[in-house]
Amino acid sequence: MKNIDDFFHNKFELSKDTLLISDMLWHINAILKLKYFQRMEKNPILNDIKTNYPLSYEATSTCVSILGEKFPFEFTPDDIGYITLHIEAAIKRKQVSFSKRKRILLVCGSGNATSRILQAELETNIPNIEIVDKSSLKNYQHILLTKPVDCIISTLPIIDSIVPTLIVDISNINKEIQIISDFLANLDYHPTKKSWHLFDKQLFFPNLHMYSKFEAIKYVCDNLEQDGFVSDNFYDDVIARENIAETYIRNGIAISHPLDFPSPVTKIAIATFNTPINWSNTRKQVKLLFLIIPGEKYIDELDYFFDLLLPILDNKQKRQQLQKATNLLSFINHFEKI
Known part of the structure; x- marks a missing residue:
C-alpha cells in the first residue's frame, strides 16, 4: 500500500484505510488461487475501468508490477482492473470525507500590504480556501501559466480573464466577504476551464x-x-x-x-x-x-x-x-x- 500512497504523494493515505487493506488481501488471495489452478477470469468491464478511473488504473498498474516480483504469477490487465476498483472506491471514500479547497489567486495594485490584508480577511472568514499566490495586474497571467487556479479575486478590473474573476472593494471588505463566499460556492456549479x-x-x-x-x-x-x-x-x-x-x-x-x-x-x-x-x-x-x-x-x-x-x-x-x-x-x- 505504501507504493500506492507514493504514487498519489500521500494525498489519500490509503495505507491507513483498513477496509481497503482487507478488501485487497481478500481479492489478491482470490487471484492467486485462480492462478494456482490455472484458471483465467476475464474482466468484462476492463475498458470501462481504464476509461473512467485512469489515475487509479495507472497507480494500480505501476504498483502491481512491483508486487508481481514477489509472486510466481503475473498479474494480467484483467486482474489489475479488478484491483483498481478497490483503489478507486477507497479514494472516493476519502474524497467524501473532505471538501475540495478553492485555489485562489489574489491580484492587487496597491502593494504587498493590500494583498496581505485581503489574504488575512479571506483566510479568517472563509473555510476551505488556498491562496495560491499574490500578484500584480502585470504579472498575474504568468502565474496562471505555472499554477492551477480555480479563480481570481482582484482589487483591480481584469478584462477577458480566462478563469472566473471577482472584483472586490478592499475598503469595504467586511461587506464583501459574503459576496466572495457566494462567488466561491457557485464555482461548484459553473466549472471553469482549468486545463x-x-x-x-x-x-x-x-x-x-x-x-x-x-x-x-x-x-x-x-x-x-x-x-x-x-x-x-x-x-x-x-x-x-x-x-x-x-x-x-x-x-x-x-x-x-x-x-x-x-x-x-x-x-x-x-x-x-x-x-x-x-x-x-x-x-x-x-x-x-x-x-x-x-x-x-x-x-x-x-x-x-x-x-x-x-x-x-x-x-x-x-x-x-x-x-x-x-x-x-x-x-x-x-x-x-x-
Missing part, C-alpha cells in the same frame, strides 16, 4: 507521420528534452511504463507517461497523426496521443483534464475536430468546449 495551463505551444505536435508507437513517443520525448521540459532519461522512463500495461484508452486515443515525476509543474504534450499508429499487439490504432509530464501535484492538476476527456472518448465529431486542429489554440477551444 489550458497544462498545455504549451512547444508541446503541440500536429499531423505527424510516424510508423510505430515507439517512433512517435521518441519523437515527442526528443523535442521535450531539446526544449528543456524533461531530462535525457525521460524516454526510457516512458517506455518502461509502456511495458507494464497498455496505455491505449479507446477510440484512437492513448495516454502515455513516465514512471517517475520529472517536473515541478504538470504539462501535457499532444501529438496527432496523419495515419493511425498500431499501439498494441492487438493492433489497436491511435490518432491522438497525450503524453503527460507529471509534476509534484499532478493528481489535482489532472482532475479537470480527465473530466473533459471522458465525454470526448465517445464523441466522434469532437475527436475528429481535435485530430484536425493545426494549432494549440484551436485544439484547446475544441477540447474545452462543452
